[in-house]
Amino acid sequence: MSTLDIQVKNFINYLSVERNLANNSLLAYESDLKKYTSFLADKKVKDFHQVTRNHITQFLFHEKGRKQEASSIARALVAIKLLHRFLVREGELKEDVTSVLESPKLWKHLPTFLTLKEMEAVLSAPNIRKATGVRDRAILELLYATGIRVSELVGLKTQDVNLDSGFLKCYGKGGKERIVPLGRSAKEFVERYLRKRNAPSPSPLPLLCGGKVRGKANGKASALFLGSKRAGERLSRQAVWQMIRKYAKRARIKKKITPHTFRHSFATHLLERGADLRVVQELLGHADISTTQIYTHVSRDHLKSVHSRFHPRP
Numbered sequence: 001m002s003t004l005d006i007q008v009k010n011f012i013n014y015l016s017v018e019r020n021l022a023n024n025s026l027l028a029y030e031s032d033l034k035k036y037t038s039f040l041a042d043k044k045v046k047d048f049h050q051v052t053r054n055h056i057t058q059f060l061f062h063e064k065g066r067k068q069e070a071s072s073i074a075r076a077l078v079a080i081k082l083l084h085r086f087l088v089r090e091g092e093l094k095e096d097v098t099s100v101l102e103s104p105k106l107w108k109h110l111p112t113f114l115t116l117k118e119m120e121a122v123l124s125a126p127n128i129r130k131a132t133g134v135r136d137r138a139i140l141e142l143l144y145a146t147g148i149r150v151s152e153l154v155g156l157k158t159q160d161v162n163l164d165s166g167f168l169k170c171y172g173k174g175g176k177e178r179i180v181p182l183g184r185s186a187k188e189f190v191e192r193y194l195r196k197r198n199a200p201s202p203s204p205l206p207l208l209c210g211g212k213v214r215g216k217a218n219g220k221a222s223a224l225f226l227g228s229k230r231a232g233e234r235l236s237r238q239a240v241w242q243m244i245r246k247y248a249k250r251a252r253i254k255k256k257i258t259p260h261t262f263r264h265s266f267a268t269h270l271l272e273r274g275a276d277l278r279v280v281q282e283l284l285g286h287a288d289i290s291t292t293q294i295y296t297h298v299s300r301d302h303l304k305s306v307h308s309r310f311h312p313r314p
Contacts, residue, residue: 003047004037011086022173024151032076033083035063048087053097056080077101111264111294112255119144119265121251122244131196132228136243138189139225139235143259145186146170147266147284150237150259156224163191172285180283190224197226267295 001009012030015021021029039059045051056077063073081098088096114122123140126133143153152170160169166182182190223234240259248257255261267280281292 002037002041004040004045007048007087007092008033008037008083010090011083014086015082020174022151022175025173028075029079029082032072032079035059036076036080048084048093051084051097053101056098056101111268112257112261113264113268114253114255114257114261116269118251118253118255119269122247122253122257125247125250128192134189134196135193135225136247138186138193139240139243140247140262141186141189142168142182143262144266145183146180147263148180149263150240153259154223154225154235154237154240157222158194158224159222161190161224163187163194170285173287176285176287178282178285264295267292271295 008030011033012026015029016026036059039062040051040055043055043058045055059080060073060077063076077098081101084093084096084098087093123137123144126136126140128134128137139153142148143150146168148168148170149172152172156168156170161182162168163182166184166187167179168182169177169179171177225235227233227235227239237259244257244259244261248255263284267284270280270283271277277289277292277296280295281289284292286292
C-alpha cells in the first residue's frame with residue numbers, strides 16, 4: 001500500500017470513528033479520494049507533501065473532461081479539502097494547499113424535479129392489482145410525501161412508521177433522527193402494502209411476508225420494505241433506482257429521474273405553495289439552510305413563468 005493510500009485510509013477511519021459519518025458518506029469520500037490518489041500516482045506524486053494547487057486543479061478538470069456531474073466534482077473537492085485539512089492538523093503536512101480553493105459557482109445547477117402532472121403519472125404507473133405493484137406504489141408515494149433519501153427509505157423499519165399519528169421516523173446523515181409527516185395518500189398505500197405483506201400464508205404477497213430476518217425475535221421482518229428475491233430480505237437502493245427508471249419509462253417521462261428527483265420535487269412543490277424555507281429545511285434534514293436555498297431559485301423561476309403567462313403586460 002502506497003503512502004498516499006495509507007494516509008487516505010487513516011482519514012476515512014477518522015471520519016468513521018470521530019466524526020461518525022454515515023456509511024454511504026464514507027464510501028463516497030473513499031471513492032472520490034481513490035480517484036484523486038490514482039491521478040496523483042499517474043503524475044508521479046508519491047506523497048501529499050508534493051501536492052500543489054495545480055495538481056488539484058488539474059484533477060478537477062480531468063474529472064470534468066470525463067463528463068462527471070458538477071455535483072460529483074464539487075463533492076470530490078470537498079473530500080480533498082477535508083483530507084488536506086486533516087493531514088495539517090495531524091502534523092503530516094505543514095500547509096493546506098486547498099485553503100484558497102473554492103467550488104466554482106458555475107458548477108452549481110438547479111435540481112431536476114417533476115411537475116405535478118409528471119409526478120401523478122409516475123405515481124399512477126405501478127399496477128396496484130398486483131402485490132408488488134402495491135409495494136412499489138407505497139414506496140413512490142412515501143418518497144414524494146416525505147422527501148426522504150433513498151438510503152433513509154430502505155433503512156426504515158416497520159416500527160419507524162406510525163400510521164395512527166401519520167408520521168415516520170428516519171435517520172439521516174450521521175445518524176441524525178428526524179420526524180416527518182406521512183400525508184394521506186402515502187399513509188393509505190403503506191397500510192395497503194402492510195396488510196398484504198402480513199397476510200396469513202398462503203399470501204398474495206408470498207415473497208414479501210413471513211420471511212425470517214437473522215437475529216430478529218419472533219421471526220418478524222424488521223425492514224419495512226422487502227425485496228422479492230428472498231423472503232424477509234430488505235429492499236436494496238439499487239432495486240429502488242431500477243424501479244423508478246421502469247415507472248418513469250412507463251409514464252413516458254423524458255427527464256432523467258432518480259430517487260433524489262422525488263426529494264427535489266417534494267421541496268420544490270412545497271416552496272411553490274408558500275411553505276417556509278426553515279420548515280422545508282427541517283423536513284429534508286439539512287444541517288445548513290444554504291443547502292435548502294437552492295430550491296428557492298427553482299421557485300423563483302416558477303413565479304416568473306406564472307407572471308409571464310398571466311400578467312396582462314408580461
